[in-house]
Amino acid sequence: MRWPLVLLAVGTAAAASLTASSSPALRSADAALAHASATCSHRGGTLTVLSNNDVDNIDPGISWDIFSWTYVTYVTQRQLYRSDPSDPARLIPDIASGPPAISDGGKTITVHLKPNVMFSPPVNRAVTSADVQYGLERGFSKNVANPYASLSYNLVGVKAFTDGTASHIAGIVTPNTTTVVFHLTTPTPTAFLDNLLNPLASPVPADYAAQFDKQDPSTYGQHQAATGPYMIQNDSSGKLTGYDPGRQITLVRNPNWNASSDSRPACVDRIVESLGNSDATVASQRVTQGSGMITGNFEPPAAVSEAAATSNNGRDISIAPTTKVWYVSLNTKVPPLNNLNVRKAILAGFDRAAMWKVAGGRFAGQIASHLIPPEIAGFAQAGGVRGPRFDYLSSPNGNLALARTYMKKAGYPSGKYTGSHTLLMYGASNAPETQEAQVIKAQLGLLGLKVNLKIVDRNAMYDKYCNVVSQKVALCAGDWAGVDAYQQLYSPFDGKAIVPTGNSNYSLLNDPTINHLFDVASVTSNTKKSAQLYGLIDRDIMGQAAAIPWLWSAHVTLHSSDVHAVVGGLFGTADLTATSVG
């Protein structure tokens, strides 16, 4: 699974920047303290970020990958609101001048803008409500075709706009240059505000961008204007000179950025994103042995993390919990997985602790027992650390005897599968996912289940196989990260989300009870009741044994000894606007 197409919502997520010697549990007090003191230990210098691959798309209105968002977009683009870095459960105004006004039973949201948020050169003017409107609307256009626009923004008049019968989305109204009013089709203001943190909600200057958006596909990404403290280096015409695909992205200070309008400290003068560092060991060692460097979108090998944790008083490593959950989807329509007892047998016998070790043990996160991670509301209601009280989930090390009991209930008297079906499984070709796939294959082999494992490129694993229902992939191992329980669970487990291609419900789970619970929970604004409902949904999904959750992920960031890294947020990544060098 990928980082979901819609991200960032209010939840009970807490940013925690931890040293390796501390327990990998949430410590929001430490996080708040860490961020409060993130006012630049030193100003100036160049920060180099080492990552293993390029952004999925340089255009903020198109990209969906978390790397693109956290390491590029959120450094160069501002949205109406953003998560409070010290308490991601809280939204703070960014371009907005204050909290939103919600009316009409939750179907109308009014936001006022700060007058002094400026676009970078060559646009050189203040952001207006029309720019907010255009930024969202372009996502629905054919030439931009944002992958999550239709899922995230339940605005009135979207269909007429996409059909071409309306020149604007009727649900976005701009009565003056500093006010924007959103009209929703359903009273889901919380979810809508969450989605205003997505990069698609970044304002885009129509007078400048329209010429590029006329091309198919749009070339605005190569000429983008910034509103954040940094911008991708460009020439006087606005064409990016700081983006060398697959190799490097160079961010420089946005000369028009108004520090008084922004709480970001913006410590360094320049950020160099070095891409294509495919060897995680080499890249990690370069960071810890070099200067001015920090790891980006990959997980350092456990051996290197261990070395960093035991040297320099563990100051060169940060481990932060994330909302990412790793699990193995079991296709409920493919025999013999279409037998509930077979699925329960698999869960019962599965050694989740072995997977956790292979992933890096305590550096990887916590062993999962259900699908909502600790940072998201609904976690406790789903059973907390121990998980729902099903016997087949009670042993993280697996219980083969219990597994064989379930296989007997499934109609295999020997306790092992004796049928002729082979389960098709795809695994990603990068470490440690290749190793994890082999663990899964071996684990299922203990129950007599034959797995045809194919190792392919990670993107191909999703785009060509797991996301395509007709491929009949029985097992898909990957990760999913939502920022609230709805985003964590809806696309992967609601029957209504099943589509022939681009599908995320790899289990093809279509349980009427669970589907109905989703419908009820999605319009529940009471946070306590919402948490209870999603906790129940999580438990019911585990009751259907539709997936094997095995890791609530943490993210490890290594940095050079002269880097004061600020790490946290919902994805446990480095905040490049608050990290300093020197």
Added chain:
Amino acid sequence: MLGVNEDDVGLGDAFTASPSLTSALSPAALVWRRLRRDRVAIVALVAVLLVTVVALTAPLLVDLVGAPGPNVQNSATLSDIGLPSGPSSSHLLGVDELGRDVFSRVVYGARISLSVAFIATGLAAVLGTLVGLCAGFFEGVVDSLLSRTMDVVLAFPVMLLALGMASACSTGKGCAAGLVKPGFGTVVFVLTFAGWPRFGRLVRGQTLSLRHHGFVDAARGLGSTNKTILFTELLPNLVGVVTVYATLMVPTNILFEAALSFLGVGIQPPNPSWGAMIAEAIPVFQSAWWFLVFPGMALIVTSLAFNLLGDALTDAVGQNQ
């Protein structure tokens, strides 16, 4: 005809070889006699035989030392951050990153390496010999066509072909109705494709030389067909040189298979392959040296043994001609 000199029969200047004694020895016996006196060759031969025995008796050997099977994972042998444990009484050569016994995987890896190398070399030898025989015997247009084909194939970037095939044929059911997909089949195909023109050129050259010898004219004079001349007169004279060249090709193919597996386009996991094991070991080398060293040593020793044996055979057979 095989020539004989005094040294070959182990007699010094004080004696002369007895023609009746030397002419009674077969060519193979003469080769063996020469090999026997080369200590390096003997050591290499013993090593080759040892590796072959290990490959053939892998299951027995693993059972004998009480090691688990090559794909048996044991997470209890991993540390709390997933680092493998080293050599011990229960795991002679340590374990890998999934807790699999390295000794067991090295031993089973010998099967994969030798199987791939022998099969690919054999197929390349057969195909190349046939093509070379035809090219060298028929000459003219046939020779030109076949020789240019061999030139083209030799100029082909084989590694890129392997990478491209593995990539293109890793999706769905593979290529050619499922016959070609990453793994054993593709590796053998690529190695055969790369190897046959080398045999072809060698055999062509030898055939060009032999076809003008008297025995060929005599056979033709006796009414033998081209087919008979090719397979009963010429081919037996080429067996020696093809065998020697094959011995030198085997280690090349072992290394090439390891390289493909190292790059992830050869033998697919969880099947043990020395190349893949080396690739997996690199990220943890600093904390798990055994995982890299033992498969690496196996690869080096096996390749070296075959190379040395091939060199010695070249010398031994070459002295006959």
